[in-house]
Amino acid sequence: MAVEAAQQTSVQERLAQLWTARLEISPIGLDDDFFELGGDSLTAAELQGDIDKEFGVEVSATTLFLSPTITELTQVIEEAVAAAPSGTTGAHPGGRQ
Amino acid sequence: MSTGTARDLTDPGLYSQGEPHEVWRHLREHDPVHWQPNSGRGGGYWVVTRYADVERVLHDYSAFTSERGTLLNLLGRGDPAAGKQLAATDPPHHDRARIPLKQALAVKPLASFSDRIQAGIRDLLAPGADGQPFDFAVAMSQLPLVALGPILGLPTEDYPRLIRLAMMSTAEEDPEFQLPGGVEPTLKRGHREIFAYFSDLVRARLRNPGDDLISVLAETEVDGERISTGSVISNCYSMLLGSAGTLPHVPIAAIVELAGSPTYGDWAAHPELLDSGIEEALRWATPASNFMRYALHPVELSGVPVAEGDAVVAYLASANRDAKVFPDPDVFDIRRRPNRHLAFGVGHHYCVGSHLARLALRLLFTELFATFSSIEVVGEIERMHSTFLAGFKRVPVAGVPRRATVEG
Numbered sequence: 223m224a225v226e227a228a229q230q231t232s233v234q235e236r237l238a239q240l241w242t243a244r245l246e247i248s249p250i251g252l253d254d255d256f257f258e259l260g261g262d263s264l265t266a267a268e269l270q271g272d273i274d275k276e277f278g279v280e281v282s283a284t285t286l287f288l289s290p291t292i293t294e295l296t297q298v299i300e301e302a303v304a305a306a307p308s309g310t311t312g313a314h315p316g317g318r319q
Numbered sequence: 320m321s322t323g324t325a326r327d328l329t330d331p332g333l334y335s336q337g338e339p340h341e342v343w344r345h346l347r348e349h350d351p352v353h354w355q356p357n358s359g360r361g362g363g364y365w366v367v368t369r370y371a372d373v374e375r376v377l378h379d380y381s382a383f384t385s386e387r388g389t390l391l392n393l394l395g396r397g398d399p400a401a402g403k404q405l406a407a408t409d410p411p412h413h414d415r416a417r418i419p420l421k422q423a424l425a426v427k428p429l430a431s432f433s434d435r436i437q438a439g440i441r442d443l444l445a446p447g448a449d450g451q452p453f454d455f456a457v458a459m460s461q462l463p464l465v466a467l468g469p470i471l472g473l474p475t476e477d478y479p480r481l482i483r484l485a486m487m488s489t490a491e492e493d494p495e496f497q498l499p500g501g502v503e504p505t506l507k508r509g510h511r512e513i514f515a516y517f518s519d520l521v522r523a524r525l526r527n528p529g530d531d532l533i534s535v536l537a538e539t540e541v542d543g544e545r546i547s548t549g550s551v552i553s554n555c556y557s558m559l560l561g562s563a564g565t566l567p568h569v570p571i572a573a574i575v576e577l578a579g580s581p582t583y584g585d586w587a588a589h590p591e592l593l594d595s596g597i598e599e600a601l602r603w604a605t606p607a608s609n610f611m612r613y614a615l616h617p618v619e620l621s622g623v624p625v626a627e628g629d630a631v632v633a634y635l636a637s638a639n640r641d642a643k644v645f646p647d648p649d650v651f652d653i654r655r656r657p658n659r660h661l662a663f664g665v666g667h668h669y670c671v672g673s674h675l676a677r678l679a680l681r682l683l684f685t686e687l688f689a690t691f692s693s694i695e696v697v698g699e700i701e702r703m704h705s706t707f708l709a710g711f712k713r714v715p716v717a718g719v720p721r722r723a724t725v726e727g
Binding site for chain 2 (some may be wrong): 251263264266267268271272274280282283284286288304
């Protein structure tokens with residue numbers, strides 16, 4: 223289990239898996255700061271690409287760099303997915319690719 | 320954190336009152352490898368002030384590593400970019416990683432941007448072109464983006480924000496740029512916002528490539544492989560930070576020295592001295608006044624033993640006034656030759672943007688001389704408050720428009 227929390231959503235879980243892959247640590251708390259876990263700007267930039275691919279939406283790097291927690295990112299990803307025209311996001315509901 | 324002594328080189332206040340050339344001269348003559356305790360933060364570092372020693376520290380990467388931080392503000396903390404960004408990486412990896420940027424910033428690819436850079440420079444001088452007073456330092460603060468913007472394909476409206484973020488990341492001690500939380504949050508915020516900005520931009524360029532440098536970098540291959548997105552972003556970051564806090568201070572320092580002096584007219588009247596004058600302006604200003612290294616094994620500098628692991632700070636700005644290399648070092652001599660100044664550093668880490676800097680300076684001085692037959696400082700000058708960047712924030716000037724001179 224990658225996410226330490228009673229209530230998990232699939233976006234949170236998939237995000238945590240992306241973080242774990244980049245940071246090589248687990249578990250990851252919902253409010254852990256990406257940079258405090260050892261991430262740096264280059265890793266964050268690569269993570270942005272991972273998020274694009276995984277969720278099929280483009281999230282502004284501002285969230286990733288300035289509010290780098292699973293909770294914050296989940297919110298913007300969910301908003302972006304909801305705002306995207308259906309069928310164009312390529313998101314994979316319910317789990318990994 | 321200042322102890323207030325005239326010799327405390329860690330005190331940014333020392334620099335806001337003027338560059339400490341007197342302090343450096345004294346050190347060069349009497350104490351060329353001087354131990355500077357780092358007031359308030361513990362530790363300390365060697366202050367290296369002679370040309371020969373500065374050159375050796377920068378050149379000899381087998382004795383002095385860049386991988387534990389090269390900026391004094393990283394003293395004792397290590398560099399988060401170690402081994403990842405060019406400035407914080409030793410050869411041989413450094414030399415390979417530098418290839419894309421070096422190719423992109425070579426003389427030839429830059430030439431096609433001349434017209435656009437020149438137009439931008441004309442706009443910077445426009446506020447004073449009719450003889451009205453204007454702040455030359457404020458105008459020149461935009462010069463790096465006037466030069467880089469067309470090359471990276473940056474929207475003009477983003478220039479002021481990018482300059483501000485770059486200043487937060489390089490002149491974090493200056494109250495004008497510091498955030499209420501202090502030095503650390505300022506550095507962190509500046510750094511992260513720049514990365515975020517370029518992350519979004521690089522992503523957009525990967526989707527819609529253009530003829531700008533970011534698109535070119537994204538398609539560059541080293542050893543048969545495309546460089547990573549992170550590396551493209553990091554190169555953009557380096558170009559912004561490498562130029563924003565440094566380039567403006569070359570023309571500003573030159574004008575502060577030459578305003579009201581006959582040298583301005585002499586230089587303007589001799590186009591063949593454009594390049595030697597620019598090299599002298601570079602020597603004179605040396606905006607990146609020092610770089611740090613760490614000794615990898617015990618070494619001697621000017622007879623002083625430096626222990627393994629010691630921080631060594633090479634003062635380029637002092638080396639560039641060393642009378643052993645530059646006769647009459649405190650005279651701004653537009654005819655100075657040879658002029659082997661260290662303003663761009665020396666060796667493997669020699670400024671990768673030097674061609675762009677020289678191009679921008681050539682266009683700037685040409686435009687300046689074409690616009691004003693003479694120039695005067697007309698108000699109070701204000702310097703940067705920084706232990707790293709030697710420069711000016713406010714330099715009110717007024718020029719005499721050449722048009723008016725010709726007509727009347």
